[in-house]
Amino acid sequence: MIRWESVAIYIHRDPVDFRQSINGLSIRVNDMMELDAFSGALFVFGNRSRNKIKVLYWDKTGFCLWYKRLEKNKFKWPRKGDSVLLLTDEQFDWLLRGLDIAKLTPHTESVFTDLF
Template structure:
């Protein structure tokens, strides 16, 4: 089972990929387009051209996990602009919103940390 933790590095591929690709094809994209090691433990997120499905791949130390979500209706509302470099980093809560077809950029969530007051 995959557990997403705040320490995980999550990288979203901006360009759509051919979803006929499996683990080997997606790890090749990680190396060539994203310029990242697929064995690093990062979580890599890809979408198809129609934006009706996403694939997530990660390495857990023993092997690769490949997950896919295909929407039964419509398309994913948000995906990074092509004006960005080949990747877009996300926080865990943003990936969770993306999986539920939300918009990570418009979400109103608490800041990731708060300054601790030293005086009472």
């Protein structure tokens, strides 16, 4: 089971060829994204139509790749910014649920030291 609240989550903003599997995507992580594919982080890739995503990660025994295809809708993919974006676990949940991560921002946390 993936517990993504404790790992880094990187999204590759540009679409990738979905014929690529573990080997091609792990090379893309190391060479194009300039990140360590063995870090345990989640690496999220989307197709050109934005109705499919693949998530690659290393679980200390091997690479895992999961694939999600939407039957009617499209993922709200970030259009601006760097080619590699770091997501929070909350943003990743939003992406999977179809929300636009660029438009949503959570409330800022308040830190108080005194009651009154």
